[in-house]
Amino acid sequence: MSPSPRDVQSRNVLIIFSDQLRADALGCYGNRAVDTPALDGLAAAGTVYDSAYTPCPVCVPARSSLITGLEPQHGDCYENEMPMSQASTFMDELSAAGYRTHGVGKMHFTPDGSALRGFQTRNTGEEFGTPDDDDYLAFVAEHGFDFVEHPHGLRDEMYYIPQLSPVPEHLHHSHWVADRSIDFLREQSANRPFLLWSSFIAPHPPFAPPSPWHRRYEPSTMTEPFVPSSSDDLLTVYNRLQNRYKYRDGGEDRRLNQLLKAYYFASVSYLDSQVARILQALDESGLREDTTVIVTADHGEFLGDYGSFGKRSFLDPAARIPLIVEGPGFAAERRGEPVSLLDVFPTLLEIADVDEPLRDGRSLRDIGAGRTLFGQYQQGALGLYAVITDRWKYIWSAFDRREYLLDRVRDPDETMNLAYNVRRREDLLSMRSLALDHFEDLRGADLDALAANSSLRLGERPSPEAIRAMEALGLDRDAATLVVRGGEWTPPAARRAEASVQARQ
DSSP: OOOOHHHHHOOEEEEEEESSOOGGGSGGGTOSSSOOHHHHHHHHHSEEETTEEOSSSSHHHHHHHHHHOOOHHHHTOOSTTSOOOOSOOHHHHHHHTTOEEEEEEOOOOSSOTTOOTTOSEEEEOOSSOOTTTOHHHHHHIIIIITTOSOTTOOOGGGTTSOOOOSSOGGGSHHHHHHHHHHHHHHTOOTTSOEEEEEEOOTTSSSOOOOTTGGGSSOGGGSOOOOOOTTHHHHOOHHHHHHHHHTTOOSOOOHHHHHHHHHHHHHHHHHHHHHHHHHHHHHHHHTOGGGEEEEEEESOOOOTTGGGOOSOOSOSHHHHBOOEEEEBTTBOSEEEOSOEEGGGHHHHHHHHTTOOOOSOSOOOGGGOOTTOOEEEEESOGGGOEEEEEOSSEEEEEETTTTEEEEEETTTOTTOOOOOTTOGGGHHHHHHHHHHHHHHOGGGTTOOHHHHOOSSOGGGTOOOOHHHHHHHHHTTOTTTHHHHHOSSSSOOOHHHHHHHHHHHHHO
């Protein structure tokens, strides 16, 4: 049977995906402290998108948007515990078009972590599980390290404590992802196009590079976090919650911050070395010239900037991601227009010459001036919404009842909130209007009445709806004390303690 015209035009696709990789952690994005030669080489030969953003700065919703091309509000996925959108994925579409599709590593599919979601085959390597349901954990056990309880590193109180990988380099998850990806590439031929998604956990915390990579960077040479004087005014409730439950709100430790950055960068460089192995295998397969390589991530990491750690923010450290595309049809250039993870779905279908179902993104080959991006985390009383244009970034935090307006041209480091500056009133209203028109949650909202010109931390009280919503999340970490001082709201933990005392009396 001869191939169809569509099969002849199809291209192979290799996706290199990283978890919690901020854009400026790569040399090709201006970082002079970290070595990433493999990824920098792809950047030099392909298109680098300098203003790439996640549609949601947390793992599951970002990945749901990536694989379906749907915004969080259209895929009904806003938080890690929520099920992903059940819309067709780019893996579904390419499999139906005759592609050989395979996934390696962390996919974070919900509610079923072992689901195929359109892949024909997978090598599962998630953060949690057992050797019975996780291929990576079974691999570690088979090599005599089944006694290691947490091969990805210790979490909980140790989540942001830099640590040495508890398994040797050849058993590290990043090495395993490269091994399984290479196995797949060696089986491919020019007779059938393929999609390979190599998905790394690194540099997601805990930062646990293997030996000797953990000594790759001298901690004392690491620059301190970027903490402008206005940092406190740029944070939301989620930054304070993360600092609390990640055990990073107990005061600054300069040496710990340097060590964190050194181990984060070591994790990135080690990942890069494994990408180099995958690219070498692709070269050896003879299929490199007919393969498009896409490098990106689900979201970034604060790494101490603004006095914060983690993600769940639309400030650049958490929301700006690397996006590099190298292959046929992508010139060696840098593009500054705002683009999104949502754009990967239509780009892949265009590469494969597959008819695209109606989705929210657009092909990365068809990005023009005047693009507006939208991002959302949570919804309703807990919603965090973002609108990003060439010039402005607008954020509305419903719980904080606070607007943020950042000038991306004059203040690219994001040091000043102009939302309450009368000289930027028209710009605020213009960006606010885009948010009100786009987000279903905000239709008809009177943000002039809802927004407060002072932080809730100065004594204002969140709405009863917001309090109930926050409690419904189960965030029993004295959350109220992080945002309300002088108000009447007693934290849930304190209320239960009082009730217990009264019951005993």
